[in-house]
Every structure is written in structure tokens, then in C-alpha cells.
Amino acid sequence: MKVLYVPLDERPCNYRYPQFLSELAEGVELIAPPREYMGRMKKPSNIDEIWRWIFENIRDCSYAILSVDALIYGNIVNSRIHYKTIEECSKYLEYFGKLKQINRNVEIHAFNLVARVAAYDSDAEDPFYWKDYGYKIWRYCYLTDKIGRGEGTKEEIGELDAVKEEIPQEYLRDFLDRRKVNLFVNQKCLELVKEGLIDFLVIPKDDCAEYGFAAMDQHLISRRIKELRIMDRVMVYPGADEVGSVLFARVFNKHKGYVPRVYIRYSSTLGPTIIPKYEDRPLNESIKHQIISAGGIVAGSAEESDLLLAVHSPGTRTLEAIEQYSESFRFSSYSNYSNAEELIKYAIYYSEKYGKPFAVADVAFCNGADDHFMMMAVKNKLFDRLCAYAGWNTSQNTIGSVLAHGVLCSYYKGFADDPEKYDASMRLLLRAIITDWLMQSKGTFRLTKLKDNYPDLNPYSLGEYSALAAKKVKDLLIELIQEELGGKFNGRRIELTELSFPWDRFFEIDLELKLEKC
Missing domain, CATH: 3.40.50 (Rossmann fold)
Structure with a gap:
């Protein structure tokens, strides 16, 4: 079983985690584009190079797991900040037909986000004007949808008019034009499912809410799914960075004939x-x-x-x-x-x-x-x-x-009969415990105290402090591993060998681990 995988972006949660999973699976090979093709945060991936790589490698694959956002906009962040036209997007969407021409037996499992509307003022992952008008644009979207459903109060109707006045019209127009393009891509992917060019499609709703433009888009998408009668091959639900891993589990289960x-x-x-x-x-x-x-x-x-x-x-x-x-x-x-x-x-x-x-x-x-x-x-x-x-x-x-x-x-029944796979699974488990508990929870709180010593340090853009921060975080994690886990896991000594910040910010790390015999 060979699986071709194009991740949403180059961060470990998207690029590395499905590869870790594939290493646990017997007789499964997962291939992904070289990391240098993948871009970084606001720098989009080399879309044309990735498509060339796909055409060269898909011939002998049983399955393909493809991020539509990576293959059209460049990655998750660029799905929110791009200036692509419908014509440009259509060119890349046509390439899906070529995949089935090259390998008519390959099953394509794709995912294409409903673009988020972040409810805060920061342009780190959004258009430049989000640092001043992000929350106002989110509120505009929320109120537009709620009032459009006939559920808005008199106060909210008045607030919508006021909020719209406060947002520069060129910024609002830029935002709305981009969403039209993104919705076109969402809708076109449904047609590709109907045509059999995509076998299964997930449309994850990235950072969504009960009301807003994501909800409005979902309404249109759901209506189109029903019209095309493809309800059994398309799923729409909240998520984003986990979908590559979920779809890997899906194709693994399908290949094995396993329904967990x-x-x-x-x-x-x-x-x-x-x-x-x-x-x-x-x-x-x-x-x-x-x-x-x-x-x-x-x-x-x-x-x-x-x-x-x-x-x-x-x-x-x-x-x-x-x-x-x-x-x-x-x-x-x-x-x-x-x-x-x-x-x-x-x-x-x-x-x-x-x-x-x-x-x-x-x-x-x-x-x-x-x-x-x-x-x-x-x-x-x-x-x-x-x-x-x-x-x-x-x-x-x-x-x-x-x-x-x-x-x-x-x-695999907990990998009880395969010590090598069991060790790999334990390292993956330990990695999550360290990143999600010791770093993102405990570590983040302790690191807030660094602000007193480094007033210019921006935790969301480390810049010149990156090397210093990496050392501080690594030392802190070694300390926490000793403090909370006694320095051991599963009866073996934990060694943290490497640590880096994929997007130059504190709360997201990549690391390398070893479990050594005591």
C-alpha cells in the first residue's frame, strides 16, 4: 500500500504526524513532497513544483490524500490572504482530472477548508488589516448571518450598521472578494466528487462559530451536496490541522478492511x-x-x-x-x-x-x-x-x-507483538504529552515570565530571540520532564535531543526524542 500525501502546510502537525502514523503501519509507505517545496507560514508553497511531483509519483499509488488549499493557494495561511482569481484556481482544479488519467485506480481523499474568520486583532496569520480590524470584521460576519436568519435583536441590527461603518470599505471588499473565490473552490470540489475525480472529500470548518460567514458558506455547500446527491462521499465538520492524520487512518482502515x-x-x-x-x-x-x-x-x-x-x-x-x-x-x-x-x-x-x-x-x-x-x-x-x-x-x-x-x-492490539512498532508508538504518545501538556500548557504559562527580562520579545514572532528562546524552552522542558515524569517514560530515560519553532512562535514546537534504557 503506497499513499501519496500533500499536507496542508509544513508544520509538524500536518507534515510529520501522518508520517509518524505511517511508520506504525505494516506494509504501508507514505510519500510527501520535499519539505523545501512546502513554503512557510505566509510564504506559499511552490504549487507548480508540488503538482509536478504529484504527476511523477502518483502512478503506483493506491491512495492519495490531498490538501486542496495547499494545491491551490499554497497552504492554510495563504487560503486567507491570497489574491488568486477564479480563473487561476480553475486551472489547478482541472489537474485533478489528470490524476485519474495517470492512475485510474488511485483513490483520492481530499480536504478543502471553509476559510476561517478569526475573532481577534492580529495579522500574524491573516491579511495585514486584521491587526486593526480583525475583530470588527468577525463581528460584522457574525451579525450579518444572525440578522439574515431573522434572529438578530434591535440592538444587534444597530450594531451591524455601526460596525460596517468602522471598517474601511477597501478592506471589507478585499475580504469579501477572497471569500467568493474560496467558496467557488469549495463548490467546484463538490463537482469533482460528483464526476468521480475525488473519491472522498472532507470540508473542515476552520475556527468557526454558530453564526458567521463559515456558517453561511456551509449552508450553500450543504445545499449543493444534496443537489448532487453525494452525501455519502462528503463530510463537513469543524477542524483543520488534524485532517491529514484522520484521512490516513481512513485509507489504512479501508485497505485493511477494518471498521474500528x-x-x-x-x-x-x-x-x-x-x-x-x-x-x-x-x-x-x-x-x-x-x-x-x-x-x-x-x-x-x-x-x-x-x-x-x-x-x-x-x-x-x-x-x-x-x-x-x-x-x-x-x-x-x-x-x-x-x-x-x-x-x-x-x-x-x-x-x-x-x-x-x-x-x-x-x-x-x-x-x-x-x-x-x-x-x-x-x-x-x-x-x-x-x-x-x-x-x-x-x-x-x-x-x-x-x-x-x-x-x-x-x-495492531497495542503493538504487543512488535517491540519496534511499540517503541515508535510510545515515542509518538510521549511527544504529545510533552508538546500538549509540558509545553503548550505548563510551559507557556512559565514562559510568560520571560517578558519581564525581555520586554521586546514577541512570543508570536521571535525573530532575533529565536535561538535564545529555543535554548530556554529546551531547558524548561528538560526540567518539566524531570519534575512531572521523573525523567522517565515507560521505564526508560527520556532524552530531548532537538527543538525548534516551525513558525517562529513559542506555543508551537518541533522536537526529537529518544527513549534510552536506564
Whole structure:
């Protein structure tokens, strides 16, 4: 089984993680374009070079997993800032037909984002005017949709007029023109599915909300899906950076004829019904989409399942991970609506009673792990039994990535009969624990204190401080590994060998790990 993969961008979550997964799969080869083709943040990938690479390499592939955004705009960030015309986009979309001409047996599993509208003032990943008008544009979109549905109040109708007046018309026009192009691409991909040029399509809603232009676009997309009668081959749900991994799990399962049965257990009563931050629907509905997208099915009971997905869910609403360390954070109010201890105890019970693997999705907070939950996990020796973990960025980024790893573990029965694959799986698990807990959660909080010593340091654009920051972060992580994990994992000593910042910002790192015999 050979899989051709074009990631959304060059960050580890998109470029490396599916490759890590492929290394766990017996008899599977995943190939991706050379990293130098992939661009970096606002610098788009070399689109023409990547297409040439695809044409040269797809002939003997069974499957292709393709990011439409990378192949048309250059990457995720350029899907938000590009100046491409419909004619330019159409040229690249026509190339999908050539793929089936070269290899009529290849199955193409593609994904194409509904572009986000970020609800804050920063131009780090958005057009230059977002630093001054980002939130206002988001609010304009939110109110436009809500009022358009007939659900706006008199006050909101007045606010919409005021907000629109405050946004320079040339910026609003630029934003709206780009969304027209992006929606055209979304719609055209549906036609490619109808024509059989794309076999399966995911349309992830990047950083979305209940109201807004993403919701308006989804309405049009859903209507078109119904018109084309392709409901069985297209899925629309929140997500972005996890989709490459989910689709890898999907093609793996399809190739193996495996339909993983996933049993879901939550740490909070309201958890399944809560709409997470940056998303547009109840958590449980998105999780069902992720499981189906990965080629699985939701199990009705533990007995009939192949994998337990233990979801550490919010009690009442999603907070940012950094908020749990503030003096104003009320742990009692937060914990009264959630029972992390019961989830941990149940996961251990499930493992012992059924002899099946379990994975933990830590989505109580956004952008980092729940520190209290993770310390409890250490106390209860949960990591000795755990097969997969994630607790980063949005809820669906976490769910999709942990599900993809967990599904492979379930197929191979925890890699019990393959020490080499087991070690690789443990390194992937440890990587997530370090990046999502020790770095994105605990580390980010501790690193905020550096501002006092380095007032010019911008955590979202390190610049001249990059080398210094890499050393500080590496030293801090070594300290935290010793402090929280005793310097060991799975009975072996942890060695952190390399660390870098893919997008020159603190909260996202790439690293290399070794597990050495003590």
C-alpha cells in the first residue's frame, strides 16, 4: 500500500504526524513532497513544483490524500490572504482530472477548508488589516448571518450598521472578494466528487462559530451536496490541522478492511452537549463526524468496542489552557461539573477488563492540556496503559489526531507483538504529552515570565530571540520532564535531543526524542 500525501502546510502537525502514523503501519509507505517545496507560514508553497511531483509519483499509488488549499493557494495561511482569481484556481482544479488519467485506480481523499474568520486583532496569520480590524470584521460576519436568519435583536441590527461603518470599505471588499473565490473552490470540489475525480472529500470548518460567514458558506455547500446527491462521499465538520492524520487512518482502515468500533466516555455530564470554543456544534456531534471520517463507527457499549475514546470534556464551557493558572481561576467551580478521576479509573478498568487499548482526548481547555488531569494521570499510572493522547489547539484538532493514533493501536492490539512498532508508538504518545501538556500548557504559562527580562520579545514572532528562546524552552522542558515524569517514560530515560519553532512562535514546537534504557 503506497499513499501519496500533500499536507496542508509544513508544520509538524500536518507534515510529520501522518508520517509518524505511517511508520506504525505494516506494509504501508507514505510519500510527501520535499519539505523545501512546502513554503512557510505566509510564504506559499511552490504549487507548480508540488503538482509536478504529484504527476511523477502518483502512478503506483493506491491512495492519495490531498490538501486542496495547499494545491491551490499554497497552504492554510495563504487560503486567507491570497489574491488568486477564479480563473487561476480553475486551472489547478482541472489537474485533478489528470490524476485519474495517470492512475485510474488511485483513490483520492481530499480536504478543502471553509476559510476561517478569526475573532481577534492580529495579522500574524491573516491579511495585514486584521491587526486593526480583525475583530470588527468577525463581528460584522457574525451579525450579518444572525440578522439574515431573522434572529438578530434591535440592538444587534444597530450594531451591524455601526460596525460596517468602522471598517474601511477597501478592506471589507478585499475580504469579501477572497471569500467568493474560496467558496467557488469549495463548490467546484463538490463537482469533482460528483464526476468521480475525488473519491472522498472532507470540508473542515476552520475556527468557526454558530453564526458567521463559515456558517453561511456551509449552508450553500450543504445545499449543493444534496443537489448532487453525494452525501455519502462528503463530510463537513469543524477542524483543520488534524485532517491529514484522520484521512490516513481512513485509507489504512479501508485497505485493511477494518471498521474500528469506538466507545466514547466523557468526564462531564454536560460534556457531549457543550459547543467548544472555535466550533459550531455540540462536542459529541463533531466526535461522531471524526470517527466516521476515519472509517470507524461509534460503538454502543464497551463490550462491542475495539477502542475506548476517553474524552476529558469541559464542565460547562471551554476555557483557554492558560486561564487555569491565573489567580482568578476557580478550580472548585470548574471541577464541580466534571469528574476527571472517574474517567481515569474507568479507562484503567476498561483496559483490564476487556484487554483493549484506550486513547485520551483532553479537551477540557483549548490550546493546551488540563494540568490537574495530567497530574492525576501520572498519579494513577495512566500513561503505563495509555495508547494515544492529545490536548492541543481546538477540540477537533485534538480529537482527530488522537483518534488516528488510537485506531492504529486498536488494529495492531497495542503493538504487543512488535517491540519496534511499540517503541515508535510510545515515542509518538510521549511527544504529545510533552508538546500538549509540558509545553503548550505548563510551559507557556512559565514562559510568560520571560517578558519581564525581555520586554521586546514577541512570543508570536521571535525573530532575533529565536535561538535564545529555543535554548530556554529546551531547558524548561528538560526540567518539566524531570519534575512531572521523573525523567522517565515507560521505564526508560527520556532524552530531548532537538527543538525548534516551525513558525517562529513559542506555543508551537518541533522536537526529537529518544527513549534510552536506564
